[in-house]
Amino acid sequence: MFNFLTTFLSSFLGESVTKFLHETGFANLFSHEGGYKYLVMIAVGCFFLYLAIKHKFEPMLLVPIGFGILIGNIPMVAGHAIGIYEEGSVLNILYYGVVKGVYPPLIFLGVGAMTDFSSLLSNPKLMLVGAAAQIGIFAAYIGALALGFPANEAGSIAIIGGADGPTAIFLTSRLAPQFMGAIAICAYSYMALVPVIQPPIMRLLTTKKERVIKMKPARVVSSTEKILFPIIAFLLTTFIVPDAIPLLGMLFLGNLLKECGVVKRLAVTASNQLIDIVTILIGLTVGASTQASVFLTPKTLGIFVLGALSFIVATMGGVLFVKFMNLFLKEGNKINPLIGNAGVSAVPAAARVSQDQGVKYDRTNYLLMHAMGPNVAGVVGSAVAAGILLSFLG
Amino acid sequence: MVSVLQMGAESILKNDPYGLYVALISVTVVLSALIVLFFLIWGFGRLMVRSAAAPRKEGKVSMSSMLKKEDGVNAELIAAIGLALKLDGVERHDKESEVITLNKVARVYSPWSSKIHGLTHEPSRR
Structure with missing residues (x-):
C-alpha cells in the first residue's frame, strides 16, 4: 500500500494532483503565515452583505463591496494573474479606474x-x-499627524470626514494609494452607518425646543436659476481651487445636463446606467483591494479610529454651526439644528436622518427638503476640501 | 528656503508639524469659497424673485404678483388652486369613457352546475 502511494505520488499524475492540491484556497489558507486573516476578511465581507441585505444599509454600495471583499480574500498562489495586485489580471485592469482616479469623477x-x-x-x-461640517476633515488631519502618519497619508485619512466615498478614493489615489482599500472601506462603512452614528450626536447637542423648530417653506426656484447655478458655481469654485476640477467639473456638468432640459438622454444615462455601472466597478474593486495581507495592519485600525473621529467632528460642526447661525436669525427665520448633520456629503442618507429625527419630535415637521440644502452643499464643500489638500500635499 | 508652491507633503510637514496652518488655511478657503457662492446665489435669487414679481410690459400680470397686489401673498389660496389642479389630474380616470368593452362572459366551471353530474348516462329502470 505504502509502495503504491509513493509510486503514485512520484508519477506525473500524482505530481499534478499534488500541485493542484497545493494551489487550492484551503491549502493556501493553512500554509501561509497569517492565513487566518483571510477568514477574518471573509467574515467582514459577509457582515457587509448582511448589513446591506438584512438591514438595507446603503445596499447599492455594500453589496458590491462586500462581495468584492470575498473575491479579494480567497487565498491563492501568486503568479497566475488572478489577484487584484497582479499586473495584467482582469481585476487589476478594473482596479486601474480606482488607482488612477477615473471612477470618482x-x-x-x-x-x-x-x-x-x-x-x-x-x-x-x-x-x-x-x-462648517467640513471642519471634521481638518480635525482628522491634525489627529492623523499627531498619531505619526506622514502628511500625505494624514490628508487621505482626513477626507473620510467628508463622508464622500468617491472624493476619498480620488484623493487617496493621488496622496496615499497604498491605503486605498482601508480608506475606501472606512469611508463607505461610515457612510452606511450614518443612521447609527449621527442621531446620538444630534440629540446630545440640541434642546427639545430646538428640535421642533419649523422652517419656512422653500420658495419656488426658476429654471433660469437652476441652469445658471452649475455654471457659476463651477467657475467660482474651480477658480479658487483648480485641483478640484475633475470632481466639481463632472458634478456640475451632470447637473447642467439635468437642468438644461435639452439633453434628456444624456442626463438619464448619467443618472442611471452610467452611475450604476461605475458603482458596481468601484464597489467590486475597492472590496477586492482589501486583501488580508495588505489590509489587516495596525495602520488600518488607526485609519478607522481617525475616520470615526472625523465623522463625529463633522456632524458636531454642522449642528453647532446651525445653532450659532440661529443666534443672528430672527424668529420665524430660524433653522432647525437637526439639519446640521446633513452638512456631511452622504447624500441623501444624512438628509434622511434629519427627516427621521425631525418627525420623531414633531410628526408634522418635514425636514427632508431643508436638509437637502446643506447635504448638497456638503458635496461641493468636500470636493473643495479635497482640492485644497491635494494642492498642499500632492 | 523652498517656496510654498514647490513644497511637497514632506516639506509641508517640516514647516507645519502639527498641521495647524494647513488646517486653518484649508478651513478658511472652504468657508470663503462657499460664502462667496452664498452671496452670489443670494443676490441672484433676490433678482429673480423681484423680476418674477414685477408686472409684464404687455399688461400681463403674473399670478404671484396679482395675489400680492390684492390681499398679500395668500399661500393657502395658492395651495388650494394647486390641490384642485392636482385632483383634477389624478381623478380624471373616474370619468367613464362610455365605450363598452365587455365582449364575452366566461362562466367559471363548477361541478355544482355541471350537466355531467346532473344527468345519468343511462336512465335506470326499476
Whole structure:
C-alpha cells in the first residue's frame, strides 16, 4: 500500500494532483503565515452583505463591496494573474479606474445628474452649514499627524470626514494609494452607518425646543436659476481651487445636463446606467483591494479610529454651526439644528436622518427638503476640501 | 528656503508639524469659497424673485404678483388652486369613457352546475 502511494505520488499524475492540491484556497489558507486573516476578511465581507441585505444599509454600495471583499480574500498562489495586485489580471485592469482616479469623477457626473439644488438655491445660507461640517476633515488631519502618519497619508485619512466615498478614493489615489482599500472601506462603512452614528450626536447637542423648530417653506426656484447655478458655481469654485476640477467639473456638468432640459438622454444615462455601472466597478474593486495581507495592519485600525473621529467632528460642526447661525436669525427665520448633520456629503442618507429625527419630535415637521440644502452643499464643500489638500500635499 | 508652491507633503510637514496652518488655511478657503457662492446665489435669487414679481410690459400680470397686489401673498389660496389642479389630474380616470368593452362572459366551471353530474348516462329502470 505504502509502495503504491509513493509510486503514485512520484508519477506525473500524482505530481499534478499534488500541485493542484497545493494551489487550492484551503491549502493556501493553512500554509501561509497569517492565513487566518483571510477568514477574518471573509467574515467582514459577509457582515457587509448582511448589513446591506438584512438591514438595507446603503445596499447599492455594500453589496458590491462586500462581495468584492470575498473575491479579494480567497487565498491563492501568486503568479497566475488572478489577484487584484497582479499586473495584467482582469481585476487589476478594473482596479486601474480606482488607482488612477477615473471612477470618482464618473460617479460625480451621475450624482450631479441626480441632484436637485433647488433647496440650496431657495435658502442659500444653508451653504454655510455644508462648509462648517467640513471642519471634521481638518480635525482628522491634525489627529492623523499627531498619531505619526506622514502628511500625505494624514490628508487621505482626513477626507473620510467628508463622508464622500468617491472624493476619498480620488484623493487617496493621488496622496496615499497604498491605503486605498482601508480608506475606501472606512469611508463607505461610515457612510452606511450614518443612521447609527449621527442621531446620538444630534440629540446630545440640541434642546427639545430646538428640535421642533419649523422652517419656512422653500420658495419656488426658476429654471433660469437652476441652469445658471452649475455654471457659476463651477467657475467660482474651480477658480479658487483648480485641483478640484475633475470632481466639481463632472458634478456640475451632470447637473447642467439635468437642468438644461435639452439633453434628456444624456442626463438619464448619467443618472442611471452610467452611475450604476461605475458603482458596481468601484464597489467590486475597492472590496477586492482589501486583501488580508495588505489590509489587516495596525495602520488600518488607526485609519478607522481617525475616520470615526472625523465623522463625529463633522456632524458636531454642522449642528453647532446651525445653532450659532440661529443666534443672528430672527424668529420665524430660524433653522432647525437637526439639519446640521446633513452638512456631511452622504447624500441623501444624512438628509434622511434629519427627516427621521425631525418627525420623531414633531410628526408634522418635514425636514427632508431643508436638509437637502446643506447635504448638497456638503458635496461641493468636500470636493473643495479635497482640492485644497491635494494642492498642499500632492 | 523652498517656496510654498514647490513644497511637497514632506516639506509641508517640516514647516507645519502639527498641521495647524494647513488646517486653518484649508478651513478658511472652504468657508470663503462657499460664502462667496452664498452671496452670489443670494443676490441672484433676490433678482429673480423681484423680476418674477414685477408686472409684464404687455399688461400681463403674473399670478404671484396679482395675489400680492390684492390681499398679500395668500399661500393657502395658492395651495388650494394647486390641490384642485392636482385632483383634477389624478381623478380624471373616474370619468367613464362610455365605450363598452365587455365582449364575452366566461362562466367559471363548477361541478355544482355541471350537466355531467346532473344527468345519468343511462336512465335506470326499476
